[in-house]
Amino acid sequence: MAMNKALPQTVITLSLPPWLERALPPPDRAFPAVEDRMRFVIGLAQQNIAAGTGGPFAAAVFHGGTGRLITAGVNLVISLNSSIAHAEIIAIMLAQQRAGTYDLGGGGLPPLELVSSTEPCAMCLGALPWSGVRRLVCGATGEDVAGIGFDEGAKPPGWQRELEERGIAVVQNVCRAEAAAVLRRYADQGGIIYNARQGERP
Amino acid sequence: MAMNKALPQTVITLSLPPWLERALPPPDRAFPAVEDRMRFVIGLAQQNIAAGTGGPFAAAVFHGGTGRLITAGVNLVISLNSSIAHAEIIAIMLAQQRAGTYDLGGGGLPPLELVSSTEPCAMCLGALPWSGVRRLVCGATGEDVAGIGFDEGAKPPGWQRELEERGIAVVQNVCRAEAAAVLRRYADQGGIIYNARQGERP
Numbered sequence: 001m002a003m004n005k006a007l008p009q010t011v012i013t014l015s016l017p018p019w020l021e022r023a024l025p026p027p028d029r030a031f032p033a034v035e036d037r038m039r040f041v042i043g044l045a046q047q048n049i050a051a052g053t054g055g056p057f058a059a060a061v062f063h064g065g066t067g068r069l070i071t072a073g074v075n076l077v078i079s080l081n082s083s084i085a086h087a088e089i090i091a092i093m094l095a096q097q098r099a100g101t102y103d104l105g106g107g108g109l110p111p112l113e114l115v116s117s118t119e120p121c122a123m124c125l126g127a128l129p130w131s132g133v134r135r136l137v138c139g140a141t142g143e144d145v146a147g148i149g150f151d152e153g154a155k156p157p158g159w160q161r162e163l164e165e166r167g168i169a170v171v172q173n174v175c176r177a178e179a180a181a182v183l184r185r186y187a188d189q190g191g192i193i194y195n196a197r198q199g200e201r202p
Numbered sequence: 203m204a205m206n207k208a209l210p211q212t213v214i215t216l217s218l219p220p221w222l223e224r225a226l227p228p229p230d231r232a233f234p235a236v237e238d239r240m241r242f243v244i245g246l247a248q249q250n251i252a253a254g255t256g257g258p259f260a261a262a263v264f265h266g267g268t269g270r271l272i273t274a275g276v277n278l279v280i281s282l283n284s285s286i287a288h289a290e291i292i293a294i295m296l297a298q299q300r301a302g303t304y305d306l307g308g309g310g311l312p313p314l315e316l317v318s319s320t321e322p323c324a325m326c327l328g329a330l331p332w333s334g335v336r337r338l339v340c341g342a343t344g345e346d347v348a349g350i351g352f353d354e355g356a357k358p359p360g361w362q363r364e365l366e367e368r369g370i371a372v373v374q375n376v377c378r379a380e381a382a383a384v385l386r387r388y389a390d391q392g393g394i395i396y397n398a399r400q401g402e403r404p
Contacts, residue, residue: 009226009273010218012295021212071211083304083332084286084295093214093286102285105399123332126324126355130285132398153328154364162356167399196334197307197369 014080014090016073017053020044024072031067037115038139038174040069045087045117045182048074049191056186057118059087061095061104064111064135071095077194088116088124092131105132105167113137117179118145119172122153128168135169139179148187151195216282216292218275219255222246226274233269239317240341240376242271247289247319247384250276251393258388259320261289263297263306266313266337273297279396290318290326294333307334307369315339319381320347321374324355330370337371341381350389353397 023044031037037060044058055075062069073090077083091114096102104112113135114128119142128136142152156162160170187193225246233239239262246260257277264271275292279285293316298304306314315337316330321344330338344354358364362372389395 009296009300010220010223012216012292012299014214014216016212018212024211077304077332081302081304082295082298083334084291084298084329085304089286090214093284094211096284096286097214098211100283102279102283102287102396103398121328121332122358123325123328126326126328127286129353129355130279130323130325130396130398132285151331151368153331153368154358154361156324156356156358159356166353166355194304194332196305196332 014076014082014085014093016076016090017051017079019047019051019053020072020074023047025069027068029068031062031069034115034137034171034174037062037067038117038137039178041072041115041117042139042175042179042182044072044074045179046185049182049186049189053079054085055194056182056191057087057116059091059114059116061091061133062113062115064113070112071098078192083196084123086121086124088114088120089127092127092133096131103132105134111135117182122155125155125159125163128163129166133168135171136163137171137174139175140183141173141176144176144180144183148183149193149195216278216284216287216295218278218292219253219281221249221253221255222274222276225249227271229270231270233264233271236317236339236373236376239264239269240319240339241380243274243317243319244341244377244381244384246274246276247381248387251384251388251391255281256287257396258384258393259289259318261293261316261318263293263335264315264317266315272314273300280394285398286325288323288326290316290322291329294329294335298333305334307336313337319384324357327357327361327365330365331368335370337373338365339373339376341375341377342385343375343378346378346382346385350385351395351397
């Protein structure tokens with residue numbers, strides 16, 4: 001079987017593409033309005049497909065009060081060979097690594113929010129309550145991403161209410177048209193729709 | 203704010219505890235029956251709480267045909283400061299890293315299955331269709347894990363059918379009593395129930 005036995009099986013390393021570090025703003029730059037935050041994130045999604053480093057998705061954790069960027073992630077499924085490497089997961093892992101805690105809603109931390117260029121898939125929705133973020137802001141919708149062929153998985157009906165009951169506010173359709181345009185651009189340029197087994201059903 | 207600005211923001215490293223590598227079987231050992239696979243996984247969950255490296259959960263990817271172990275993961279949320287570091291996520295990431303692909307159901311790979319000591323939470327359920335595994339085997343149930351205080355998130359009703367429609371068979375209640383006993387042992391010894399914000403609701 002095509003398994004590389006030489007690789008160590010006790011360390012996982014996820015390296016972000018070099019362009020992403022260069023795309024980060026100076027630490028004191030604020031993104032006051034939710035649209036400012038979303039446009040920055042949509043810009044990362046666009047840069048991700050232009051650089052060929054992953055799917056048309058980006059996400060970032062912001063300080064909800066000051067609007068300063070904490071961490072940013074992009075979809076790296078293809079370049080990192082990891083179906084887990086969605087933009088939201090990367091941004092959350094980086095923020096927790098930086099804060100030194102598994103709970104971004106824990107004592108001493110300001111309210112943090114996750115801004116995602118597209119409504120999260122079932123995995124990333126499930127990651128939110130564990131993460132400690134206090135607000136989710138979405139651009140393109142689940143329909144938009146299904147429209148280019150991705151299967152986002154089975155989300156619970158009323159997932160917005162489920163998050164809100166767990167202390168996470170939900171804001172949808174922020175700059176939706178701009179975010180959806182990046183999805184369509186990816187599809188139009190022949191980007192890989194990386195559903196497992198090419199979406200083959202049993 | 204309590205953010206460590208010195209840490210690089212472009213690399214994520216997840217290191218598994220040294221005991222886990224020592225707990226792995228020789229590569230040619232087969233686990234023919236599903237109960238053999240589950241008992242191995244439950245043993246890892248027990249070792250994880252005994253070593254104090256995480257929650258009472260373990261998971262492993264097996265070759266569905268030969269029953270050989272591909273990769274194993276344990277819950278490392280607390281020790282790695284990452285709410286994403288669930289056992290299933292670790293096992294899947296390791297298997298994809300080893301196979302060099304984001305799709306464990308892709309061409310050239312045998313049918314792989316994920317054996318989890320406890321029914322996956324909403325995040326890990328959402329991760330399965332993307333991963334390419336062909337079968338999910340669970341020990342303890344969602345009720346068992348909620349019984350010790352974890353909030354597994356909102357799972358879609360009929361999640362088993364949703365997985366099966368995506369080509370993933372589901373087998374539940376394998377060695378459930380043994381798996382649930384590890385959960386209770388963790389709770390009895392005062393293990394941290396690491397819901398975000400200590401489960402505080404708005």
